[in-house]
Amino acid sequence: MTDVTLQSIYAARRAIHGVACRTPLVPAYALAGGDGLDLRLKLETAQPTGAFKLRGAANAAARLAPDALRRGVVCASTGNHGRAVAFAARRLGGRAVVCMSRLVPENKLAAIRALGAETRIVGDSQDEAQVEVARLVTEEGLSEIPPFDHPDVIAGQGTIGLELLEDLPELDTVVVPLSGGGLIAGIARAVKSAAPAVRVIGVSMTRGAAMQASLAAGRPVDVREEPTLADSLGGGIGLDNRWTFRMVRELVDEVVLLSEAEIAAAMRRLFLEEGWVAEGGGAVGVALLQEPHRALLGRRVAMIVSGRGIDMELFRRVVDGEVPFEKGVADG
Ligand SMILES: *Cc1c(COP(=O)(O)O)cnc(C)c1O
Numbered sequence: 001m002t003d004v005t006l007q008s009i010y011a012a013r014r015a016i017h018g019v020a021c022r023t024p025l026v027p028a029y030a031l032a033g034g035d036g037l038d039l040r041l042k043l044e045t046a047q048p049t050g051a052f053k054l055r056g057a058a059n060a061a062a063r064l065a066p067d068a069l070r071r072g073v074v075c076a077s078t079g080n081h082g083r084a085v086a087f088a089a090r091r092l093g094g095r096a097v098v099c100m101s102r103l104v105p106e107n108k109l110a111a112i113r114a115l116g117a118e119t120r121i122v123g124d125s126q127d128e129a130q131v132e133v134a135r136l137v138t139e140e141g142l143s144e145i146p147p148f149d150h151p152d153v154i155a156g157q158g159t160i161g162l163e164l165l166e167d168l169p170e171l172d173t174v175v176v177p178l179s180g181g182g183l184i185a186g187i188a189r190a191v192k193s194a195a196p197a198v199r200v201i202g203v204s205m206t207r208g209a210a211m212q213a214s215l216a217a218g219r220p221v222d223v224r225e226e227p228t229l230a231d232s233l234g235g236g237i238g239l240d241n242r243w244t245f246r247m248v249r250e251l252v253d254e255v256v257l258l259s260e261a262e263i264a265a266a267m268r269r270l271f272l273e274e275g276w277v278a279e280g281g282g283a284v285g286v287a288l289l290q291e292p293h294r295a296l297l298g299r300r301v302a303m304i305v306s307g308r309g310i311d312m313e314l315f316r317r318v319v320d321g322e323v324p325f326e327k328g329v330a331d332g
Contacts, residue, residue, distance in 0.1 A: 003151065004151050004154045004155050004185070004186065004189050004243070005189070005193075006189070006193040006194070008151065008155040008158075009155045009158035009159060009161065009162060009186065009190045010162070011155070012055070012059040012152070012155040012156045012158065013159045013162060015058070015059050015062040016054075016055055016059050016062065016156060016159065019054065019058040019062070019087075019091045019092065020047060020048075020054040020058050020088075020156075020159075021046060021047055021048065022163055023042060023043050023044055023046045023047065024042075024043050025040045025041070025043075025163070025164065025167040025168060025302065026040065026041050026043060027039070027040055027041075028040065028273075028274050030273040030274055031269065031270070031273050031274055031286065031289060033289075036299060037297065037299060037301065038299060038301065039301050040167075040301070040302045040303070041274070041276065041302075041303055041305050042160060042163070042164065042302055042303065042304045042305060043305050044160070044282070044305060044306050044307060045276065045277065045282060045306075045307060045308040048087060049080065049083040049084050049115075050307055050308045050309055051083070051232075051282070051306060051307030051308070051309055052160060052304070052306050052307065053080045053081045053083075053147070053157075054083075054084040054087060054088060055156040055157050055159050055160065056147075056148075056150075056152070056153035056154065056155075056156035056157045056182060056186075057081065057084035057085045057087075057088040057145055057153070057156070058088040058091070058156060059152050059153065059155055059156030059159075060073075060088075060145045060150060060152040061073055061085070061088045061089055061092050061094060061145065062088075062092055063152050064094075068141075069089070069092060069093070069094035069095075069143075070093075070094055070095065071095070071140070071141050071143070072089070072094065072095035072096060072118075072136075072140075072143070073088075073089050073094060073095070073096050073143050074096070074097045074098070074136050074137065074143070074144050074145070075096075075098060075099070075144065075145050075146070075147070076099045076129040076130045076132070077098070077147055078098065078104050078108040078109070078111075078112055079232060079309055080232055080307050080309045081147040082098045082100075082112055082117075083111065083112065083115060083309075085098065085117070085145050086112055086115035086116060086117035087115050087116075089116075090115060090116040095118070096115075096116070096117040096118065097117065097118045097119075097120060097136060097142060098117045098119050098120070099119075099122060099132040099133050099136070100112075100119060100120070100121060100122075100129050101121070101122065101124050101125050101126060101128060101129050102121050102123070102124060103124060103125075109121075120132055120136075147180060147182065148179070148180030148181055148182030148183070148185075148237075148244055149180060149237070149238055149241055149242055149243050149244050150243065151243060154182050154185050154189070154243060154244065155186060157182050157185075157186035157187065158185075158186030158187060158189050158190040159186075160183075160187050160190075161186065161188070161189070161191040162190050164187070164190075164302050165191060165194055165195065168300060168302060169195075170300050171191075171195070171198055171300050171301075172198060172199065172298035172299060172300045172301070173198065173199045173200075173201065173296075173297050173298040173302070174187060174188075174191060174199070174200050174201070174301075174302050174303075174304070175203060175288055175297070175301065175302070175303040175304065176188075176200065176201065176202055176203070176285070176306075177202075177203055177204075177232075177281050177282060177285065177304060177306045178202030178203060178204045178209075178211055178212075178233065178248075178252075178255060179211070179232065179233040179235060180210075180211070180236075180238075180244055181202075181237060181244030181245065181247065182244055183304070183306065184200065184202050184248060184251075184252055185243070185244045185248055187200065187304070188200040188247070188248075189247065189251060192251055199253045199254070199296075200251060200252050201253060201254045201255070201256060201296055202248070202252050202255040202256070203255075203256050203258060203285055203287070204230075204233050204255065204284070205228045205230040205233055205234075205257065205258050205259075205260070205263060205280075205284070206257045206258060206259055207226040207228045207234075207260070208223050208224060208225050208226050208228065208235075209233075209257050210222070210223045210235065210236045210237045211237055211245070211248060211255065212255045214237055214241075214245055215245075215248065215249060215255065220236075220238060220239050220240075220241040220245050221239075222236050222239065223236065226325075227325045228260060228263070228280070229260055229264055229280035229318070229323070229324060229325055230258075230263050230279075230280035230281040230284060231280065231281065232279060232280075232281035232282070232307060232309060233280075233281040233284070256287075256288060256293055256296065258284055258287050260324075260325050260326045261323050261326065262287040262290065263280045263283070263284060264280070264318050264323045264324075265287065265290070266283040266285070266286035266287040267280060267286075267315070267318050267319070268318060268319055268321070269286055269289075270283045270286050270305070271319055272319070277310075277315065278305050278306075278308050278310075279307050279308055279309050279310035279315075280310070281306060282305050282307040282308060282309075283305065285303035285305070286303065
């Protein structure tokens with residue numbers, strides 16, 4: 001596999017055209033607050049699947065040989081990545097299989113099926129679903145599309161960086177939600193290839209920040225998973241991580257960790273002051289406008305609003321002022 005370069009990101013842009021959208025970069029005057037901050041929001045919530053992961057999945061699927069795409073792509077996510085894989089495969093004329101445990105709620109199962117993917121229900125855990133993915137790859141010749149640790153996925157997410165540079169060339173800071181690191185690695189590679197002085201800041205939750213723990217340890221490590229409002233930022237980076245850990249270590253300037261109350265407040269402000277709906281993991285950037293984080297931002301700032309995959313009842317509770325996972329378990 002080749003490295004992720006500005007060239008591979010431009011190639012990804014051509015490959016995903018017609019599957020993923022170019023998203024708007026909108027000004028956020030109310031959030032910026034009038035003291036000279038030029039704040040823009042990159043609305044990946046406007047993707048047809050509601051999150052940026054469509055870019056990476058579409059690029060990975062588009063780069064497969066036609067017969068491999070017909071045999072099928074496979075993943076073990078029922079969240080934003082699963083929807084992206086299902087949507088991209090169908091758009092490109094291929095087959096998608098999404099493996100999941102039988103604990104997955106019926107509405108998520110239905111959403112994946114509605115996008116045209118086949119579903120395989122196996123076992124009681126994400127780990128067992130992942131074993132089925134491996135079996136389908138070795139025994140039936142399907143191609144796995146991983147959620148972040150793959151150069152084609154990273155290059156696909158990097159197309160956001162190209163759009164940022166075109167829409168706001170004088171940009172000095174990019175704020176990016178961070179989990180496995182595919183999103184921030186791709187954006188940082190694109191932006192810093194053209195504008196090395198731009199600062200790239202990752203944002204995760206205090207609860208289970210696997211990339212930050214790995215950076216601190218100097219190697220990929222596991223962290224305990226806990227319930228969080230930023231559920232799309234949960235999960236490990238893989239102890240056998242090949243791409244994103246190295247790229248994040250090289251390219252990311254700062255990582256900020258947020259409390260559950262800060263994440264809830266960010267979602268609330270984004271909705272009440274700008275009118276945009278985002279899930280917890282999608283809204284985290286907005287928390288950097290509050291102290292003590294504010295000093296990290298420059299004057300021309302782009303924040304990635306990465307997704308809107310949230311149950312609307314939970315969203316309503318957050319807008320009403322609740323902090324649902326503050327005590328460590330869902331209380332409703
Ligand atoms: C997956 C995801 C992220 C994190 O992306 P990584 O590439 O894993 O760092 C952030 N926001 C949303 C909405 C996501 O679905």
